[in-house]
Amino acid sequence: MALILGIESSCDETAAAVIDTDRRILSHKLAGQEAAHRPYGGVVPEIAARAHVEALEPLVAAALDEAGVTLDEIDAIAATAGPGLIGGVMVGLVTAKALALAADKPLIAVNHLEGHALSPRLADAKLQFPYLLLLVSGGHCQLLFVEGVGRYRRLATTIDDAAGEAYDKTAKLLGLGFPGGPAVEKAALEGDPKAVKLPRPLVGTPEPHFSFAGLKSAVLRARDAGIHRTEDIAASFQQAVVDCLIDRTRRAIGNAPGATALVVAGGVAANKTVRAALETLADENALPFFAPPLWLCTDNAAMIGWAGAERFLEGHSDPLDFAARPRWPLDPNAEKARGAGVKA
Ligand code: KG4
Ligand code: ZN
Numbered sequence: 001m002a003l004i005l006g007i008e009s010s011c012d013e014t015a016a017a018v019i020d021t022d023r024r025i026l027s028h029k030l031a032g033q034e035a036a037h038r039p040y041g042g043v044v045p046e047i048a049a050r051a052h053v054e055a056l057e058p059l060v061a062a063a064l065d066e067a068g069v070t071l072d073e074i075d076a077i078a079a080t081a082g083p084g085l086i087g088g089v090m091v092g093l094v095t096a097k098a099l100a101l102a103a104d105k106p107l108i109a110v111n112h113l114e115g116h117a118l119s120p121r122l123a124d125a126k127l128q129f130p131y132l133l134l135l136v137s138g139g140h141c142q143l144l145f146v147e148g149v150g151r152y153r154r155l156a157t158t159i160d161d162a163a164g165e166a167y168d169k170t171a172k173l174l175g176l177g178f179p180g181g182p183a184v185e186k187a188a189l190e191g192d193p194k195a196v197k198l199p200r201p202l203v204g205t206p207e208p209h210f211s212f213a214g215l216k217s218a219v220l221r222a223r224d225a226g227i228h229r230t231e232d233i234a235a236s237f238q239q240a241v242v243d244c245l246i247d248r249t250r251r252a253i254g255n256a257p258g259a260t261a262l263v264v265a266g267g268v269a270a271n272k273t274v275r276a277a278l279e280t281l282a283d284e285n286a287l288p289f290f291a292p293p294l295w296l297c298t299d300n301a302a303m304i305g306w307a308g309a310e311r312f313l314e315g316h317s318d319p320l321d322f323a324a325r326p327r328w329p330l331d332p333n334a335e336k337a338r339g340a341g342v343k344a
Helices: 034-040 043-068 086-103 112-122 165-175 181-191 211-223 230-254 272-284 302-313
Strands: 003-008 013-020 025-032 076-082 107-111 130-135 140-150 151-156 261-264
Touching: 003 043, 003 086, 003 107, 003 302, 013 043, 025 043, 034 043, 076 086, 076 112, 076 302, 086 107, 107 112, 107 130, 107 302, 112 261, 112 302, 130 230, 130 272, 140 230, 151 230, 165 181, 165 211, 165 230, 181 230, 181 272, 211 230, 230 272, 261 272
Parallel strands: 003 076, 076 107, 130 261
Antiparallel strands: 003 013, 013 025, 130 140, 140 151
């Protein structure tokens, strides 16, 4: 059994956690930055980086303290090294390097997406490779065939916005505040998902790619029509997203023979309607369904520690000059999705 210190700072959450290779979460600490970004209606990179600098050191100390361990007792230090906002990633990675150097511990540079991708295995030891993963976050919307640690085959991606991004933009358009996902989910509870006719972009196309930009524009038109309740637009938007996710994932199941489970991870996986629809889809296809607990879906350091643990168990560590990577695809061989713009 080994103890791993995990550090996360790629977007707007500063986080530190201590976990062990037996899946015990000894501590997990999180400092959100919502208040700092709220006036701008989105994450401001420079504000984020400065907030990480202020929050990280005390958070690491608190995580070690709560776990009841010293830095000397830690076996490896795992930090997000990308993809993400470069300023924030550098704060976490440099801190991890300094701790690794000072305490003479191995450094593990973690791909944030791998943190999400493996998080369901931290939550549940029963989940084995290979599995079909729907990774839905603020920056990504991908279907991946997960063969093992570091072994990903991307089956599909978004050609424009990510699903979480669509939630955030819809929340902004509807004046529901920031962060958008939970706000839209809450408003949708009071609305009729059939009230507003919205498109289901790419549904039915042979390759299971995603597109959400047109949906966002349709939300804008529905709002400007001035005849719909905000709650009805929110519920109809959410239903459209769910329909897209389910249609695309259903198609990917056909392209992923050998998958032992259907798995969802990333911030949007915290959405109850999304989870329930995917669970039904898994049942229909006689696949076990795995989704991490809600707190483990959105950004946190326990999942970074766990990705580090999985790599540590394989004897992996990284050099102290490992450079932060603002872009870092899980499947470097994946071709660009047809119709995709320049975004990763
Ligand atoms: O994984 P995550 O914390 O950060 C990234 O790596 O992007 O995902 C954040 C995204 C945001 O777009 C947020 O609006 C969305 O996940 N999100 C949700 C919910 N909670 C967070 N979307 C829909 N419903 C939710 N309950
Ligand atoms: Zn994330």
